[in-house]
Amino acid sequence: MSTGPETIVVSSSVNWRRNLYVVWFGCFLTGAAFSLVMPFLPLYVEQLGITDHQALNLWSGLVFSITFLFSALASPFWGGLADRRGRKLMLLRSALGMAIVMVLIGMAQNVWQLLFLRALLGLLGGFVPNANALIATQVPRGRSGWALGTLSTGAVSGALLGPVIGGLLADHYGLRMVFFITASVLFLCFVLTLYAVKEDFTPVPKKDVMNARQVFASLQKPRLVLGLFVTTLIIQVATGSIAPILTLYVRELSGATNNLAFISGFIASVPGVAALISAPRLGRLGDRIGPERILIAMLIFSILVLLPMSLVQNPWQLAVLRFLLGAADGALLPAVQALLLYNSSNQVAGRIFSYNQAFRDIGNVSGPLLGSVVAAGWGFRAVFLATAIVVSCNAVYSYWFLARRRVKATKAD
Structure with missing residues (x-):
């Protein structure tokens, strides 16, 4: 499919291969962090006081899906901000925001707080799509399929390992502790992105x-x-x-x-x-x-x-x-x-x-x-x-x- 060379402008002042490997690891950590809590999320809902079988099924479904719903609502806003301020800033915002919310989820006292915080998690998420946007705008066009395919394996491999690790941690340390561990993983992702990812980006005035x-x-x-x-x-x-x-x-x-x-x-x-x-x-x-x-x-x-x-x-x-x-x-x-x-x-x-x-x-x-x-x-x-x-x-x-x-x-x- 021919689109014309003017549509793709690749930054030449950054090492896109190094960025690819760094954000791959960030996507791996993010995928693992999210999936760590998936095996026992219904158990956490039950621990917060929902014991009726039908109510437990309903609340578990709501708590799980509301994150995706609010992520869908927030994604266009964060995408616009990324085009104005840069993709690295959005990676940092996402990793740090999700780390803070995970700590708060571990401190939740009732299911309504959990539902609100899971919605907030969706609003503040977006590490993976911003990682895709960062690499897509830096990688040479002839390598984009390989680069984006490789990047996609980061979140997938993290999601594969997360449930196993999360189940083991929950058995040994309890449900709440897993959220604090997850927050630590996301904060590591923030630090890694802060110091290792490079982006050559000129902020765009809001009026433009x-x-x-x-x-x-x-x-x-x-x-x-x-x-x-x-x-x-x-x-x-x-x-x-x-x-x-x-x-x-x-x-x-x-x-x-x-x-x-x-x-x-x-x-x-x-x-x-x-x-x-x-x-x-x-x-x-x-x-x-x-x-x-x-x-x-x-x-x-x-x-x-x-x-x-x-x-x-x-x-x-x-x-x-x-x-x-x-x-x-x-x-x-x-x-x-x-x-x-x-x-x-x-x-x-x-x-x-x-x-x-x-x-x-x-x-x-x-x-x-x-x-x-x-x-x-x-x-x-x-x-x-x-x-x-x-x-x-x-x-x-x-x-x-x-x-x-x-x-x-x-x-x-």
């Missing part, structure tokens, strides 16, 4: 900053960028729709078993392992053949993997298919980010990536909701079919706006 309408007017292909936002949402819907029913589906497949938690945990984690393996490799391939081809191919591959998930007869068949789905997911988001980079300027990159994060957060909220509604009405196996239909619609749309236009551009040249 574009509003949202001007941002989209500055894009060569605004409809294409909006389509990429929708693709991000659907990727997260496809990932999250399975989450609420995974353990119950595994129990249905395995029958009476004494190690349901272990089997479910293993099947839940294998997509992340696959993404770690596939993201840098497919990102590098995207640099050679075009990220739009990788995006469309992996959407089609996801459909072919989702459909047989509704037909599996045992948990290990599901595990293999989940691994393959994770390999596709590892390439999808970096491909979208590379295409956003190709179709926007550095002046608006912060907001474009923040808008994309907002759509991702909406997908994080709506995906589990879709899975729960479909499972309640038509059973577990229907969730995979419904998800495949949603991804199919997006694959057709992506082909129409990406591959088809690439062919037209090639003929025009």
